Amino acid sequence: MTVSLETARALVADDLAAVEKTMQKAVGDAYDPLAEALTGLVRSGGKRVRPMLTLLAGRFHPPDDHEKLISLAAAIEALHTSTLVHDDVIDGARLRRGRSTLNARWTPSSTIMAGDFFFARAARLVAETEHPRVIQMFARALEVIVDGELRQAFSARDWSQPKASYYERIYGKTAALFELATQSPAALGAAPAAHEEALRRFGYHLGMAFQIVDDVLDFVADEATLGKPAGSDLRAGIITLPMYFYIQNPKRRDQVIEMIESRPTGDPIVDEVVALVRESDAIDRAMDEARDFVNRALDDLAPLPAIPARAALADVARYVVERTF
Amino acid sequence: MTVSLETARALVADDLAAVEKTMQKAVGDAYDPLAEALTGLVRSGGKRVRPMLTLLAGRFHPPDDHEKLISLAAAIEALHTSTLVHDDVIDGARLRRGRSTLNARWTPSSTIMAGDFFFARAARLVAETEHPRVIQMFARALEVIVDGELRQAFSARDWSQPKASYYERIYGKTAALFELATQSPAALGAAPAAHEEALRRFGYHLGMAFQIVDDVLDFVADEATLGKPAGSDLRAGIITLPMYFYIQNPKRRDQVIEMIESRPTGDPIVDEVVALVRESDAIDRAMDEARDFVNRALDDLAPLPAIPARAALADVARYVVERTF
Numbered sequence: 119m120t121v122s123l124e125t126a127r128a129l130v131a132d133d134l135a136a137v138e139k140t141m142q143k144a145v146g147d148a149y150d151p152l153a154e155a156l157t158g159l160v161r162s163g164g165k166r167v168r169p170m171l172t173l174l175a176g177r178f179h180p181p182d183d184h185e186k187l188i189s190l191a192a193a194i195e196a197l198h199t200s201t202l203v204h205d206d207v208i209d210g211a212r213l214r215r216g217r218s219t220l221n222a223r224w225t226p227s228s229t230i231m232a233g234d235f236f237f238a239r240a241a242r243l244v245a246e247t248e249h250p251r252v253i254q255m256f257a258r259a260l261e262v263i264v265d266g267e268l269r270q271a272f273s274a275r276d277w278s279q280p281k282a283s284y285y286e287r288i289y290g291k292t293a294a295l296f297e298l299a300t301q302s303p304a305a306l307g308a309a310p311a312a313h314e315e316a317l318r319r320f321g322y323h324l325g326m327a328f329q330i331v332d333d334v335l336d337f338v339a340d341e342a343t344l345g346k347p348a349g350s351d352l353r354a355g356i357i358t359l360p361m362y363f364y365i366q367n368p369k370r371r372d373q374v375i376e377m378i379e380s381r382p383t384g385d386p387i388v389d390e391v392v393a394l395v396r397e398s399d400a401i402d403r404a405m406d407e408a409r410d411f412v413n414r415a416l417d418d419l420a421p422l423p424a425i426p427a428r429a430a431l432a433d434v435a436r437y438v439v440e441r442t443f
Numbered sequence: 444m445t446v447s448l449e450t451a452r453a454l455v456a457d458d459l460a461a462v463e464k465t466m467q468k469a470v471g472d473a474y475d476p477l478a479e480a481l482t483g484l485v486r487s488g489g490k491r492v493r494p495m496l497t498l499l500a501g502r503f504h505p506p507d508d509h510e511k512l513i514s515l516a517a518a519i520e521a522l523h524t525s526t527l528v529h530d531d532v533i534d535g536a537r538l539r540r541g542r543s544t545l546n547a548r549w550t551p552s553s554t555i556m557a558g559d560f561f562f563a564r565a566a567r568l569v570a571e572t573e574h575p576r577v578i579q580m581f582a583r584a585l586e587v588i589v590d591g592e593l594r595q596a597f598s599a600r601d602w603s604q605p606k607a608s609y610y611e612r613i614y615g616k617t618a619a620l621f622e623l624a625t626q627s628p629a630a631l632g633a634a635p636a637a638h639e640e641a642l643r644r645f646g647y648h649l650g651m652a653f654q655i656v657d658d659v660l661d662f663v664a665d666e667a668t669l670g671k672p673a674g675s676d677l678r679a680g681i682i683t684l685p686m687y688f689y690i691q692n693p694k695r696r697d698q699v700i701e702m703i704e705s706r707p708t709g710d711p712i713v714d715e716v717v718a719l720v721r722e723s724d725a726i727d728r729a730m731d732e733a734r735d736f737v738n739r740a741l742d743d744l745a746p747l748p749a750i751p752a753r754a755a756l757a758d759v760a761r762y763v764v765e766r767t768f
Contacts, residue, residue, distance in 0.1 A: 149593045204559060208552040227533040228596060230555055234529060235589045241566065241582040248575035257566040264560045268474045271553060 121437045123165065126430035130173040133188060137169045140192040144239040152232055155224070159199060159236075167328075169195045171299040171434065175317050177427035179307030186247045187303055193243035193256065194299050200240055201263055203233035208267065209354055252302045259298040266290015274355035277365060277375055284362055288329040289322075296325025300431075312421055320418040320431065327411035328438050333358035334404050337396050349392040352378070359407065363400035370394075405439070412439045446762045448490065451755035455498040458513060462494045465517040469564040477557055480549070484524060484561075492653070494520045496624040496759065500642050502752035504632035511572045512628055518568035518581065519624050525565055526588055528558035533592065534679055577627045584623040591615015599680035602690060602700055609687055613654040614647075621650025625756075637746055645743040645756065652736035653763050658683035659729050662721050674717040677703070684732065688725035695719075730764070737764050 127134065138160075145156035169191035176187045206219040207229045224232070244256045269287045273279050300321030304314035335344060336351050337360050351358050355378075357365075365371035374394075377387050395401070415435045422428050452459065463485075470481035494516035501512045531544040532554045549557070569581045594612045598604050625646030629639035660669060661676050662685050676683050680703075682690075690696035699719075702712050720726070740760045747753050 149590055149597065151597075152593055204555055208555060226551055228593075230529055230533060231589060231592050231596065235586070235593065237562075238582065238586040238589050241585055242579070245575065245579040245582045248579075250570065250573035250575065250578075253575075253578055254567070254570040254573075257563065257570040260566055261560070261563040264556060264563050265474055267556050268477055268553075268560065271556065272474065272476075 121433055121440050123167075123170070123434060123437050126170060126174060126433045126437075129426055129430050130170060130177075133173045133191070134166060134169060136188045137166075137173070137191045137195065140188055140243070141196060144192065144196060144243060145236065148235060152235060156232060156236060159203070166195065167434065168198055168295060168299045171296065171321065171324075171431070172303050174427045174430050174434070175300040175321075176303035176307060177425060178313055178317070178422055179304060179309035181303075181307045186249070186306060189243045189246040190252065190302055190306060191299075193240050193247075194295065194302075196236055196240035196243060197256070197260065197263075198295055200233050200236035201267075203229060203236060205267070207233070208271070209350075247306060249306055252305050255298055255302050255305065259294045262290045262294035264290075266294070270356055273357070275357075275379065277357065277371060279357060279362075281359075281362055284357070284359055285326070288326060288333075292329035292332070293322050293325030296328065297321040300324075316418050316421045320415050320435075323411045323415035323418060324435050324438060327408045327415065327435070330359050330404055330408040330411065331438060331441065334360055334401055334408070337392055338401060349388045352391060353388050359404040360395050360400045363403045364395045364398055370398075408439050412436065446758055446765050448492075448495070448759060448762050451495060451499065451758050451762075454751055454755050455495060455502075458498045458516070459491060459494060461513045462491075462498070462516045462520065465513055465568070466521060469517065469521060469568060470561065473560060477553075477560060481557060481561060484528070491520065492759065493523055493620060493624045496621065496646065496649075496756070497628050499752045499755050499759070500625040500646075501628035501632060502750060503638060503642070503747055504629060504634035506628075506632045511574070511631060514568045514571040515577065515627055515631060516624075518565050518572075519620065519627075521561055521565035521568060522581070522585065522588075523620055525558050525561035526592075528554060528561060530592070532558070533596070534675075572631060574631055577630050580623055580627050580630065584619045587615045587619035589615075591619070595681055598682070600682075600704065602682065602696060604682060604687075606684075606687055609682070609684055610651070613651060613658075617654035617657070618647050618650030621653065622646040625649075641743050641746045645740050645760075648736045648740035648743060649760050649763060652733045652740065652760070655684050655729055655733040655736065656763060656766065659685055659726055659733070662686075662717055663726060674713045677716060678713050684729040685720050685725045688728045689720045689723055695723075733764050737761065 141160050142157065145160055146153055148156055172191040172194055173187065176191075181187055203219075207226050219229075241256075244253055247253065266287050266289065269283065269290065273283055273287065276283075297318055298321070301314060301318035304317045309317070333351065336348060336358065339348060341347050347353075352361065361374075365374055374391055377391050412435050416432055419428055419432060466485050467482065470485055471478055473481055497516040497519055498512065501516075506512055528544075532551050544554075566581075569578055572578065591612050591614065594608065594615065598608055598612065601608075622643055623646070626639060626643035629642045634642070658676065661673060661683065664673060666672050672678075677686065686699075690699055699716055702716050737760050741757055744753055744757060
């Protein structure tokens with residue numbers, strides 16, 4: 119069975135359009151030429167998985183003021199987009215979603231400022247919820263995200279790091295924001311604690327699965343699908359789950375280190391390493407873990423009322439592990 | 444008469460110590476080696492003018508929970524410090540407050556992340572106030588600050604910009620945060636609207652004066668006083684008020700453009716231009732404007748009750764224009 123995001127998207131289509139409009143408005147009045155660049159960035163989109171999650175999670179206990187849910191969803195996507203802008207400077211990435219990054223077109227300085235600007239707008243949007251605990255969750259998620267970036271930078275090319283450090287990193291990179299996306303609308307709508315916790319756990323597990331699949335795709339998908347070159351993590355020395363599994367065999371590990379780090383020419387042969395990992399059992403092992411996280415996410419939904427949003431959240435979860443194969 | 448900050452500082456000494464402790468704590472548990480670097484950054488200090496203003500402004504209508512005022516003051520100083528970290532990447536600065544910048548010791552990527560991390564902590568600290576309007580003010584100030592950075596970048600080497608654009612830029616660079624520092628504690632303490640507005644205007648006028656004096660110092664002070672090379676604005680193509688006044692004379696303007704931009708060797712002779720401006724009437728004209736702003740700030744204090752904090756705020760204002768000469 120192929121699962122798509124379309125049913126889930128249709129359920130919150132009007133709200134998603136409102137989120138889009140809010141985001142466009144948030145960058146449209148920026149200082150030129152920033153406004154143009156950021157408007158382009160917002161328009162280039164992405165799947166809008168995070169605001170979709172926020173809008174669906176908000177259906178269980180809708181807040182009194184629906185506009186605040188829209189602001190919250192827009193804030194979360196704006197935070198996501200602003201972290202991508204800084205990530206692209208940090209990674210020196212030149213392509214994202216098949217388009218050239220701001221980083222490739224601007225100086226690092228301008229790109230830092232563009233990220234800061236977008237982030238400032240995200241902060242204003244979340245402040246519009248006027249909900250202290252939601253705002254605190256947002257601030258805490260930001261901390262975890264930045265902590266994840268730092269852990270990623272400082273663990274690069276550490277070929278003997280434990281699996282736990284990979285999980286910590288992808289929590290910061292992805293799951294913290296998914297968790298925020300599903301928990302914060304529950305807090306905004308004053309949901310009972312058990313429902314808020316169920317939604318938080320759902321977001322967490324889904325986010326972990328989502329990032330593992332992303333990391334698998336970086337090995338198995340082609341550049342056209344990815345919108346950026348394959349093997350880009352490895353090129354940056356980032357060790358993700360498929361590589362972690364691959365190098366559990368000491369012979370393979372020595373070979374990888376030799377191919378990546380010890381080339382006499384100084385030119386790592388990443389493409390060949392990517393091919394080795396792709397053809398190994400490491401991909402299946404990583405996908406098994408992703409499926410495991412998705413199953414946990416599906417279980418998390420049990421305590422919630424069986425409204426259409428619950429089925430839609432389950433669809434989103436199943437989509438996450440099926441989108442590749 | 445020489446005015447110092449000491450009386451003002453003594454009045455809120457215990458609170459300032461609490462702010463310092465809160466800031467240390469906010470960075471102390473960061474991921475190593477970030478914690479060490481950020482702790483050093485916090486310890487290297489600065490004059491703590493902004494938290495002092497917040498603590499003094501908080502004396503007129505103290506909030507029910509004094510801890511929230513401490514969090515707010517720490518959040519404002521943390522926001523200030525985090526913007527300095529990004530500024531140093533943007534400007535390529537290698538020295539600040541007489542110490543090497545993070546930027547000089549780390550890669551730009553690590554420095555961006557360090558700034559983001561510190562900023563995330565600032566956001567958490569302000570969220571601890573649990574005061575929606577205070578948080579909104581904070582988010583709005585952040586927007587204005589980033590907008591100011593962008594205006595500065597995009598107006599570099601524009602030798603015919605109007606004076607208004609300088610004022611817009613220094614509002615973002617400095618006055619917006621001073622305004623936040625004095626207005627937000629009034630909001631936190633539920634001060635009457637007239638007092639909140641008086642404190643907001645005081646912070647605004649003081650911040651404008653403070654930045655003009657900073658810009659004058661960049662021409663007249665030596666490297667030992669500045670903690671960084673003189674003429675650094677000009678080196679970055681940033682046109683500040685003394686330079687604005689200097690180039691109102693078309694002959695001088697042509698000469699400056701020639702010296703900065705049209706050197707056959709490509710090596711601008713900044714030191715000589717700095718000397719020309721220093722010896723001209725431009726410095727006095729800029730200082731007259733700074734004094735004007737300080738006088739307005741002093742007038743702003745009139746509607747406030749005559750408690751010791753009011754005299755201390757007046758001291759801080761007078762100090763701002765006297766600290767140079």
